[in-house]
Amino acid sequence: MTDSQDPVASLAGRSVRPLAKVAIAGASIPMAMLTLPLVVNVPEFFGNALGLNLALVGTIFMMVRVFDIVVDPALGFLMDATETRWGKFRPWLVAGLAPFIIGTMLLFMPRAGAGSVDLIVGLTLAYLGWSILSLAQLSLAAGLVRGYAERARIYAWIQAAFLGGICLVMLLPLLMGTRANDAATALRGMGWLIIGVAVPATLFAAFAVPERALPRERHAIGLRGYLALVARPAVARLVIADLLFGIGFGVASSLLVFFFTAAKGFDRSVLGVLLIAQMAAGVLAVPLMGALAAPIGKHVTLGLCGLGTLLICPVMFLVPARALVPAAIVMAIWGIFYGGVTFLPRAMMADAGDELRLASGADRTGVLYALLISSWKLGGAVSVGIGFIALDLIGYDPKIGAANAPAALSALQWLFAGTPALTGLLGALLCWRYPLTAARCADIRVELDKHDRVGMARSQEPGRPGIALRGSEAFE
Numbered sequence: 001m002t003d004s005q006d007p008v009a010s011l012a013g014r015s016v017r018p019l020a021k022v023a024i025a026g027a028s029i030p031m032a033m034l035t036l037p038l039v040v041n042v043p044e045f046f047g048n049a050l051g052l053n054l055a056l057v058g059t060i061f062m063m064v065r066v067f068d069i070v071v072d073p074a075l076g077f078l079m080d081a082t083e084t085r086w087g088k089f090r091p092w093l094v095a096g097l098a099p100f101i102i103g104t105m106l107l108f109m110p111r112a113g114a115g116s117v118d119l120i121v122g123l124t125l126a127y128l129g130w131s132i133l134s135l136a137q138l139s140l141a142a143g144l145v146r147g148y149a150e151r152a153r154i155y156a157w158i159q160a161a162f163l164g165g166i167c168l169v170m171l172l173p174l175l176m177g178t179r180a181n182d183a184a185t186a187l188r189g190m191g192w193l194i195i196g197v198a199v200p201a202t203l204f205a206a207f208a209v210p211e212r213a214l215p216r217e218r219h220a221i222g223l224r225g226y227l228a229l230v231a232r233p234a235v236a237r238l239v240i241a242d243l244l245f246g247i248g249f250g251v252a253s254s255l256l257v258f259f260f261t262a263a264k265g266f267d268r269s270v271l272g273v274l275l276i277a278q279m280a281a282g283v284l285a286v287p288l289m290g291a292l293a294a295p296i297g298k299h300v301t302l303g304l305c306g307l308g309t310l311l312i313c314p315v316m317f318l319v320p321a322r323a324l325v326p327a328a329i330v331m332a333i334w335g336i337f338y339g340g341v342t343f344l345p346r347a348m349m350a351d352a353g354d355e356l357r358l359a360s361g362a363d364r365t366g367v368l369y370a371l372l373i374s375s376w377k378l379g380g381a382v383s384v385g386i387g388f389i390a391l392d393l394i395g396y397d398p399k400i401g402a403a404n405a406p407a408a409l410s411a412l413q414w415l416f417a418g419t420p421a422l423t424g425l426l427g428a429l430l431c432w433r434y435p436l437t438a439a440r441c442a443d444i445r446v447e448l449d450k451h452d453r454v455g456m457a458r459s460q461e462p463g464r465p466g467i468a469l470r471g472s473e474a475f476e
Contacts, residue, residue: 019208021154021157023204023209024137024140024158025158026201027093027201027204027205028159028165029162029165029168029201030133031130031133031165032166034104035130035166036275037187039250039253040253043384044257045183045184046110046119047388053392055388055392058385058389058392059389061123061384062384064127065123065380068127068374072131072135073371075092075132076135076367076371078366080367088211089136090140090206090209091206092135093132093202093206094203094206096128096132099126099129100128100129100198101129103126103127104195105122105195106121106122106126108192109187131370131377134373139369141350143211143365147445148294148298148441149294151350151351152298152347153294154347156291157290158343159339159342159343160283160287162342163282164283167275167283168193169193171272172190173269173272226367232352232355232356234435235349235356235371238345239375241345242372242376243378243379244426244427245376245379245427246376246383247386247419248420248421248424249338250384250387251386251415251416252417252420253380254384254387255415259412260327262404263409263413264327270324273328274324277329278332278338279335280335281331281333281335281339283339285335286339290343294438298347298348300431301340302341302344303429305344306337306424306431307428308333308336309337309341309420309424310428312334313334314417316330317413317417341427342376348434353365354441354444355441358447390411391411396412
């Protein structure tokens with residue numbers, strides 16, 4: 001069989017149509033819109049406007065997200081085992097919409113007298129929907145392109161769209177004007193925006209993004225196999241680094257409102273400007289970072305982003321009170337490094353999936369990305385718990401206009417700026433001697449293409465089921 005007749009060889013060399021690239025990146029936007037308000041606005045609203053104890057709010061967030069450690073790998077197993085005429089991952093994109101929307105309504109449009117039960121149910125559904133949508137999207141993206149550099153670029157565009165979604169949702173209170181001073185009105189507006197974007201963006205991705213079929217090779221995986229997968233050097237380093245980066249950014253996000261209003265004297269109305277500066281810088285920097293990762297290596301770029309976080313976060317201490325421009329500049333620089341630490345592990349996990357499939361013969365894309373989703377969400381859960389419980393222990397009063405002691409304000413600043421600096425350093429250290437370099441990934445890709453060529457040939461033998469290249473019309 002010549003290359004022109006070989007479905008694996010020919011498909012590997014074909015680029016993805018721009019429409020499919022737009023669709024896979026656009027699926028990030030509603031998930032992004034939910035992510036930051038969920039740790040910045042929702043906890044503060046339930047703790048301040050609804051009067052729940054800060055420690056209770058932090059504990060609920062931590063418990064619900066820790067529960068995802070079990071849920072996400074289970075979803076990964078189910079997705080990897082799914083076989084339909086429409087593909088493995090695309091049906092799950094549609095399935096994730098319902099819990100995503102219901103959870104958003106419970107959290108962003110809480111009923112009068114809403115309490116801890118509403119928070120628990122809303123968080124559980126929102127995180128379940130987010131997990132399904134994110135896992136299906138990342139797994140689809142892993143199969144769109146095969147090259148080391150191409151993966152860095154496509155995941156960079158996905159992350160740029162993600163950061164753009166955060167900018168849009170944080171811009172909404174500014175567009176609402178004086179109504180944004182009412183926390184309930186601002187939160188409700190964010191919720192409707194999230195839902196209004198989620199439906200068309202998700203359905204567009206489900207119908208426009210192609211899915212490459214692989215030779216069907218069934219390999220059961222038990223607890224021992226799962227633990228062996230997690231213990232693989234490349235996988236373990238990525239998951240732990242992702243967890244650390246998630247904790248650092250999560251602590252800062254959960255304390256952001258308190259830090260800038262109580263410690264730096266800013267009005268709540270300008271917080272959106274600071275967050276937009278941070279995320280807009282990430283939108284601009286991430287595609288350039290994706291291009292940089294090709295010549296110097298994804299792991300090197302990730303390590304540099306961790307070190308950059310270590311250097312820029314302590315500068316927050318030096319920002320003068322109510323000085324908007326310096327604060328926005330520091331947040332923008334931080335946003336550059338934040339973009340890198342969020343997209344690079346996802347691009348690198350696709351390479352780790354190739355290494356695993358070559359070693360075991362099994363495609364575990366869903367499980368691998370479930371590990372990353374779990375690690376980031378666990379980082380967010382631990383961060384809200386750490387931040388809110390610590391503030392409660394030191395006697396910090398979250399009410400607007402409350403007179404807090406200097407010791408409480410000092411501890412608030414240390415938690416906000418010091419935590420991401422420390423986790424950035426630890427994450428950077430994990431990138432040292434990362435095993436999957438560009439050269440190693442290229443060798444793996446050559447061997448996998450040979451393996452797939454044999455598998456496709458066998459599948460076309462008489463008596464064996466054929467393999468459809470699902471959605472191949474979306475490739476050029």
